[in-house]
Amino acid sequence: MIDVWTWLTSGANWVGTDGIWHRLVQHLEYSASSLAIAALIAIPLGLWIGHTGRGRVVAVSLANGIRSIPSLGLLFIVLLILAPHIHSGDAFLIPSIVVLVVLAIPPILAGAYAGVEQVDPAARDAGRGMGLTAWQVLWRIEVPCALPLMFGGFRSAALQVVATATIAATVSVGGLGRFLIDGLAYRDYSMMAGGALLVGLLAISVDAVLAGVQRLVVSPGLRS
């Protein structure tokens, strides 16, 4: 454990392109872009399913099916399919992002449709009674009421993505996973354990930040 502490506190390990800061920023970049893409796909779809009640069975079974795909296997398949068509260094980054997006979609989707679905029908009817259009019902009643569950889904996706982004290192991409893969190849276990610790701390921090955002955004009436 002392070796890990030495590794973590040595200033030389924090700077440069192999340094902890750079790897941390890369890790956040990959995680944030994957989560953003996944949210752009899953939230509109989830809201539509929750609002209309259509396609629920298909979406649920599809999302659950996707959950069972092993990320590492998917990474290599996507890489072998995509890499010959991309000639820049992104040939390795893009497959990694694809895998993380696939990982993040099910929890975000589930949070969105479950959130809208569980909105009190009386609130919905009241809205309609006041003459709101379907869009207004969605944006002013269903989405605000669904936010706690939507955040739940998003936070669980964020945790999984931050933890899984380490696999990008197996295909030469950066991020904190480099410390795990390189540490193993160099037989430098303090580097490996230090890297793993950093991934854990990053995941907690990201969740804490999202919890803070949730507290600010969700209506106080829904917090109980």
Next chain:
Amino acid sequence: MTTTRRTLLTAVFGGGLAVGLSACGGANSNPLNNASSSAAAGASGSSASGTGTLVVGSANFPENALLAQIYADALTAKGVTTSTTLNIGSRELYIGALDDGSIDVIPEYTGNLARYFTKGQADISTPAAALASLKKALPSNLTVLQPSTAQDSDSICVTAATAQKYSLTSISDLAGHAQTMVIGGPPEFKTRVDGLQGLKRVYGLTFKDFRPLDAAGALTVTALKNGQVQAANLFTTDPQVAANHFVVLKDPKHLFGAQNVIPLLRKDKVTDTITSTLNAVSAKLDTSTLLSLVTKVVIDKQDPTAVSKQFLTGAGLA
């Protein structure tokens, strides 16, 4: 509703973290030692009864795994109880496994192994020099048997197009171009004395960047073929080099040196049967045989066990 959900998430996550942290705590000194203290106990227990299983290990690339399979099959044919632990990883990793008794035998390469034990100081310019350096440098718990004439050296490869563009035939020709090129190889190539450091020390080359890929596997070949790297660390017996028309750059200053295939094993496991069997295997292996065997596995996708059987039967060893 939300509160329970949040509490549940926290509980699950907190629990997961605690497990993760305790795993880190256990791993900080040396997981191989921890993992194998029980294995070592088991091994000594079985050797006391006189019938220990000999564990043959291998590095994480197809040729080495095939050689390990051949060693194991040849020994089995002579009545030695063997098992295999293939694709362990880099040398840094499997030497640890030999030290703690997780494995007993592994196919090795004279030059690189001598360099590993001498931190790069060994003279490995010829097969004889490499073998002498290796024997001098070996730690007391390990020993080697007869080397084969088969050699598989590290090399720097470029695509035919790159070779033509800069008129490259040897590593020296990279001078003046290296700083615009990205080089790829296994992660350990970065820190090894005969990796990036050696290219700088011996040839004065500094590359634009290093991309950590795999040990001459699909990833490295894909990256070189598609231009994500302009030069790559591949093996001289790698059939993918010829299949993709890569150019192996000559090594006039012997950075990579002589690399004869040689069995490395724990001294306390050596018996006359093991010595005579593995020496007979080494006697039957030369570079072209090795290349054709690796081609069968990597290009023709044949089962390594079948390729091993064919070779041993053909050589009269099984």
